Amino acid sequence: MPHKILVVEDEPNILIPIRFLLEKNGYEVMAVENGEAVMEALSAFAPDLVLLDIMLPQMDGFEVCQVIRNHPDWRDIKIAFLTAMGRDMDISKGMSMGGDAYITKPFSNAEVIECVKNLLSDEPQK
């Protein structure tokens, strides 16, 4: 079974290439556009990794991250922030709140794939 990745991104022009890239690299991908939809997707899709934008409508990425880390069933899901917030303070905040990786836009596809592979290398395929 391929690894499952949940992409949380409200910009379609970023979401479409990311989704294509991940699928081409053999991952099963689900995409949602806001923080609140993440909760349903986490239960239904059970991803191994969440690629998480921060500036989302309604619930922001930091809050989503905190919810995932505080939920006993989801605590082990890997989280990689994928965001335009590139200040050192933002990176520090994301990592201290439970992020496993922090990718700043603009990013290269190779960078994303390398990050995803690193995070999922320890994860057994389902």
Added chain:
Amino acid sequence: MSPKNKFFWWVIVSIGFVLIVFVAMAWLFWQPLPPDEKALLVQVFKANFGYLFTVAFLLFAVLGLTLDWFFRFYIIPLGQLADEASLMCSVNPGHRVNIDGGKDVIRLSRIINQNAERYQEIKNNIREKIERAKADVESEKNIFAGLLSELPEGVVICNARGRIILYNRQAKAVLGENDPDGLSEEPRECRQSDRYVGLGRTIYEILDKNLIEHALNEIHLKLERKSPNAASFFVMVSRNHSLIKVEAVPVLDHERIFSGFILIFRDITEKLQRDREVNNQLRSLTKNMRASVSSIRSAAELLLEYPGMEPEQRQSFYTIVHDEARSLSELLNNKWFDYSSFIKTQWPLVTVTTGDFIQGITRRAKETLGVTIDLLHCDCEESIKIDNYSLLLSMLFVLHHLKEEVHVDHFNCTLTRKEGYAVLDFGWRGEPIRLDALRNWENMILKVNEDMIPLTLKDVVGHHDAEIWTYSDREKNGFSYFRLSLPVHDIPASEQIRHLAILSESRPEFYDFDLFNQAGQTSELDNQPLSELTYTVFDTETTGLNPQGGDEIISIGAVRIVNGRILRDEKFDQLVNPQRELSWESIKFHQIQPEVLKGQPTIDQVLPAFRRFVGNTVLVAHNAAFDMRMLQMKEWTTGIRFINPVLDTLLLSAVVHPIHQSHNLESAAHRMGIKVVGRHTALGDAWTTAELFLKLIRLLANKGIYTLKEAREASQKTYYARLRY
């Protein structure tokens, strides 16, 4: 004692004395006589009783008339002579003695008047010289006042006790009345604010006490450490909701002892708003650019990497590249870039060390919240740019809510430099705070016990370009943290702008005010010299003279006396709608027509404003018992009580001139050489009373009455004090 009473006492004592001498001599003569001689004497006395009685009566009558003549022509005139000579020597040098009395008294009066003429000549010469010197000083003062009034900033100078000793119009506009020029047509008192800015008033009534105390504490700490930059800064919100940056600069005397402080007010609302807009635009620009470049880069790389992809897929990536490239062009053509130079350098923040900052938090958390902070690590020498009060209050606010939320009153703390940021962590054992709870806190007004500023936590954090969040450190076995991250700042030399003002031993050239030695008013008011107290001299006009019978106030006028000077610009003058008919007799007296009162505020609207005008000064009125009674009658309906000390010029006049019969306002003013203007208007009478009171203070001093307590006690002893309304 009145002259009439004095005379009767004299007569009784004299006749009593004569009778005692006569009876004693008769008894001494009678005792040694043998019985036959005694019988003979009784027989002679009985036979001539009519003649003897007539002689005795005539003797007593002559004695009485002599005493009356002596009293009227010598005793009473001498008392009046002393009073009038005292007047000439003190408050009314133009007064001349004109007394009926004995020849010697009249001669003495002439000599006194001649000496007074000579004295006045000499005095006039001296006065001319003083006037010339004063004119020079006045001109310099006007230059100084002009300079001060033209400053764009509001300036208030206070003595060490916080009493205002100098202010300019801009400060009044920022702190007090909305319309300092009085251009509004609305009744003055109804539009007056709850803050009266004026000489002698305490700054603590006008500004938040906590803000001033915080600034002064900071200043004192810096002075103790001999810091070269002893100024303190804070931000406040003005009456019209503008954001005001306040700079508090200490004033030291020549021995470097703290003797007052200067507050400088700058309106930063517009600048902050502009900065905020530019900042938001730049952040938005950065975010959009990053997103667009990211989309283009990703799509382009995929097109290159997967040349054999489906045509529809290829087309969608082309569209992404095209759309995002166009969106980038629009972004770059936007005027946002033009604002970039404004950002950040405009923030009105002051540089402090991280050590000072955390020390302040630790101390205040213990004092205010009972929260202990254990500082485990501190990079204490880093510089951060902050608004000390608002950020300190923000941290207290967070600790207060943390304490309530996680039920912990002991926090570990570290303050570490991480790259370009100072990172402050408060740690506790337990779950972290949920971000949505933190977001709620962010939108709340900052208030911790009595400390409050009308800004939200989010405002203050954003204002400092800082971030806050909470997290859990899984490695440390269940410890959670609240983190504040804010940029560290290297101090440029140009920031050392205004440190402190040190007065030279002699006064500065453009000052003539005795700025820093004025006595404050505390619970020891009673023992303060009368000449150093601050007074509100007031008068009321009423519908009649019967407060209990339903008569109402129709006008209140008041002026202030500060440092022995009546302040022309700080007066209270308000007509009052009595909500009842005016009698024809009262209209004849005060000349206020009923139609003039119709649109005026009622007493329950006016009294709160008057209460604020009075503040904690000493109240003075002529025949104060009546005016105070009128005010007391309104206590129940308005809830306004005047518990200030009260002095009555009528009683004080009777204290200094007990021999004079009349102490009404006209007589007393006339005696003191005061020109009465606007009689029977509340403000006019208040003004006359104030002038009278200033002269009475000097005459009271001649009688050894210097303090408020002594003046009150002397008043109570006078005959007039028995009058009740």
